[in-house]
Amino acid sequence: MTNDKLLFASDYMEGAHPALMRRLLETNLEKTPGYGQDGYSESARAKIRAACAAPEADVFFLVGGTQTNATVIDAVLRPWQGVIAAESGHVSTHEAGAIEYGGHKVITLPQREGKLDAAQVRRCVDAYRGDENREHMVMPGMVYISQPTEFGTLYALAELEALSAACREAGIALYLDGARLAYALATPGNDVTLPDIARLCDAFYIGGTKCGALFGEAVVFPKRGFVPHFFTMVKQHGALLAKGRIAGVQFDALFTDGLYLEIGRTAIEAAERIRAALREKGYRLAFFAPTNQIFLLLDRARATALQEKLELSFWENPDADHTILRIATSWATTKEDVDRLIDVL
Amino acid sequence: MTNDKLLFASDYMEGAHPALMRRLLETNLEKTPGYGQDGYSESARAKIRAACAAPEADVFFLVGGTQTNATVIDAVLRPWQGVIAAESGHVSTHEAGAIEYGGHKVITLPQREGKLDAAQVRRCVDAYRGDENREHMVMPGMVYISQPTEFGTLYALAELEALSAACREAGIALYLDGARLAYALATPGNDVTLPDIARLCDAFYIGGTKCGALFGEAVVFPKRGFVPHFFTMVKQHGALLAKGRIAGVQFDALFTDGLYLEIGRTAIEAAERIRAALREKGYRLAFFAPTNQIFLLLDRARATALQEKLELSFWENPDADHTILRIATSWATTKEDVDRLIDVL
């Protein structure tokens, strides 16, 4: 059931990293309790706490990204609060209204390279507080960001520190969506570590689905007890995995011998080779991103031609004549795949 | 990380059936599109349609049972409607309010052996229709049942036909939760087949999590187009798997060479041996169930003693002196496990 086209559409086209598959196989017929109460999940939680230098953290394993965002945001916000996000944020655009389904408004602010900055958050909170009608309005209760962003860009440590300070001043939570966090961590020049994130955010998730697992996202609340009854909220959101250990075994493997910190490197190196080739061949990028995603700005005819040979991801049509297509590499991208892609380009 | 106790607490303690693991491994590094658009999912859907003799059916793969119930019920009901369920139904008791989180009332009716009957449904619908205040009330819009029930019992074909007829007369949907459907299908004396279910229900799911898969439930709407925009509803409920093919590969394997129809047999045979031993040793059952679950009625001291050697599932305390514990077998239960269990008993 393979496809003749060269596939660079996304970073979730393969199964799991071989180390994870091996552990799933080795443990397959063991019996463990369900719902994440097993030893593998416990071990994975301990390793994640250690990797985040957050010894008190509450850690939970959920299945997918939209589910995780919807559950965490709904669990942290009170009913009168909304979540601030970039207008390009995943929760703003591509979650089919999952946040609103949970009863909360996404308060969108303009993005710059997919990012929010501390000044924007301050202005938004101040505007709310200074508004005489604020009791008729949705109160900002959280800031949602992602690392990397939807545009594949990265927050620098200084930016994240400023955002965190703004949130703490305002008394609102900072939540980081790390669906592709492994790729951020493997990007040369990235200066934001897992302990930084745990120190600066109130909640975040370490992505598994796009970073080497069959599925799974590890939610981390650095401060113990930050969200009461989160387990029940996970169940209520339909996000509780019966065989929780399937996620536990995978995250245990991802956090053994530093695999999670390494796993993105292949993808980043592949992306850098592709970017170099694109530069050489005169392609235009819609915007620059240093991680595992590349956004090509193409005229329509060219886009159509490329799509005959390549499976890329449609991003958007910025105007009537152009199309933006996304190339994504992953931990599984091979040198041969990249060679063939460069040939096609 | 194994446990010295003999584990008979549930049917989701192991990973996946070896045939599924093998296919996951074989396909692991293939690239496929996400969200169930891959060839394995398509193949699994075709096989499920064939097994159900429902060539027009819409089939979707979700992750877990509560999630599936919440998504299907919310997608089928209109806002003014609720779902009828037995007071012992999973949606009534053990889903942490997931149905109500979606805005719908669970209209509970008394159970008999975990089951509802057609007369109850008719009375409930008639009572609603005959009530002069019905416009101030929640309209019954669906009947939820499970096969086997929470009590491990089975609907006979005649019972299911009667329920289906009552629902069709009433113009409301019949939805069957098949979390443990493989065990029902493998039970001697069961006379309800997959084609019967597809013919008699408007929606059902074929359980994977408890029936040999790592996770996964196959939702079947026998009538094409029965639920518009279900894909988006799945996404909105956080139930859409990015690497949809992981579910697809598993269900493809489960529906290859009749595996799903066979996989429950080991569990049923093990349960029958255990039931025979229990009878012989004079144990009391809380109620009789022919499938893979056994409900022991024990006095407290005995229950405590047993739980030191066995990991069983707490069911309930029917009164101050007694406890009901559940023994569950599964496709993975071995002859040795059963031998040891009988020794302990």
Add this chain to the structure above:
Amino acid sequence: MTNDKLLFASDYMEGAHPALMRRLLETNLEKTPGYGQDGYSESARAKIRAACAAPEADVFFLVGGTQTNATVIDAVLRPWQGVIAAESGHVSTHEAGAIEYGGHKVITLPQREGKLDAAQVRRCVDAYRGDENREHMVMPGMVYISQPTEFGTLYALAELEALSAACREAGIALYLDGARLAYALATPGNDVTLPDIARLCDAFYIGGTKCGALFGEAVVFPKRGFVPHFFTMVKQHGALLAKGRIAGVQFDALFTDGLYLEIGRTAIEAAERIRAALREKGYRLAFFAPTNQIFLLLDRARATALQEKLELSFWENPDADHTILRIATSWATTKEDVDRLIDVL
């Protein structure tokens, strides 16, 4: 547009008590700020605090009963909690699923004369706490009762004290729906006063709609700050009245010169005359209620005959041969109405 039939169907068939209409007229063209920030609302709040001997209470004016129940319950409960109610409770039956629309389960318990008792609440909370699956279940977070109940019966002070003690021990809120509270307060033998309610409940509402106002319910939280951001929750629930003073003026009048404590007396006296006449004429009551509602148990033919001359309220059909009809008196019921009713009976 009057009706030839004698109307005893409900206690919300007339407009407002003349004292309220007079004040609405007198103040009609004054200008005041909106949303309950006006002086009349402030005055009404002060008078209600005084009448309840609850000087710190937060008081809000909402429009109707279902709205009030849905808003208060949603504001007090956290997402993982549900509200305990009698299976006959208004929130359980006749609010079209408004509580579930807000995401919360109504945990129904059997009623006795429309009432819950402390032992039931304790058992329900203990069952939850003792259940090993409780994290998969809806946590009881509040008890909902009404005074009078749906059956027109009254909690005695000792019963209310016991319920309150059970709730406080369990750490859950006690909420009293006082849609018809004026009739309770005016019933001979009632020993529960407004200060008792304020002392024993965490939230309650003093009904206006059925007790002399055009509309309006006064929500009282005896403990200041018990519900944060309640104003915004009221707005979000669509329950905030722009011209809040229309409710304020009415409650100000209802709590001037003890009107609220008097206003039910006419209704109770009328009901007592009717009950005496019914006894004399050999009618059967479905159950006894000492307040302004009377529940006649009639065979069908008799019920049909009566309904030709009287507009009563359909209650239910307890079996195939009988019908229960409700007679309700109100503050506006006249001696002549009662005379004519007794003639017809």
Add this chain to the structure above:
Amino acid sequence: MTNDKLLFASDYMEGAHPALMRRLLETNLEKTPGYGQDGYSESARAKIRAACAAPEADVFFLVGGTQTNATVIDAVLRPWQGVIAAESGHVSTHEAGAIEYGGHKVITLPQREGKLDAAQVRRCVDAYRGDENREHMVMPGMVYISQPTEFGTLYALAELEALSAACREAGIALYLDGARLAYALATPGNDVTLPDIARLCDAFYIGGTKCGALFGEAVVFPKRGFVPHFFTMVKQHGALLAKGRIAGVQFDALFTDGLYLEIGRTAIEAAERIRAALREKGYRLAFFAPTNQIFLLLDRARATALQEKLELSFWENPDADHTILRIATSWATTKEDVDRLIDVL
């Protein structure tokens, strides 16, 4: 409890128009059935159908604007749909998240003078339909506008016709919020009549609260049966008035002898006198609006000074040095009020 300041903060500071109060008094002690089943409500519905030239219309009386918007939008949209609104729309800003509480996203588009245009709607719908990820997105299912807009401006008939055509082409509903509709109808130059609105919209409401009633909004669905079970949805949203006839009597009076078409005239004339005086005295307007609202752009010091003598409505701080204050006139504004205001200015 009057206020020494001259009050021009809003158009809901008084009670009801004397004609309505008179009818409420005259009918006060009549007995009628509840929930809008009374003769006055029926008469009001008939008059509204006639005024709208919509003989088949379904008409319902709700209490307030936010409630009406939340109920209508939730009743018309399906779960996967959102409502398009101007970023300045009331549903986008000042309803405390009531639309999201109902589970729906407000899809905001930039406004021009508070308005949306047909081209924007087409682009938004086309963008959704052309997006390959649309199944992961919220589908536009309705357009929300208001007449007058939040900025006091009016849609011209040609604009409304274009919007309506765009919606019908797109197969989505057009909903018009007429909270201040009487002022639109009374504005010289307005060319949009009630029959136009009924012809061009799928749902709209005729505002009572701000247009002469104590409270109340008349929802009109020109096409009979457009929203199934709307009555139950109203109940579920807590928006059903027990004494429905209080709204019915008021709307019956508003639609007797053309009162609704006249009632805004006083407000418009007052606003025109004030605008003339402002022009003369050199005040700056934040933007021009022809209806009963005037938006003054003032430097902060001036704003503060004015607010000592006048109660105006805070609108926003467009920058650090300026404030926008709103003057609103109403059906109750007197010549003397205007004289005094002009003196103060």
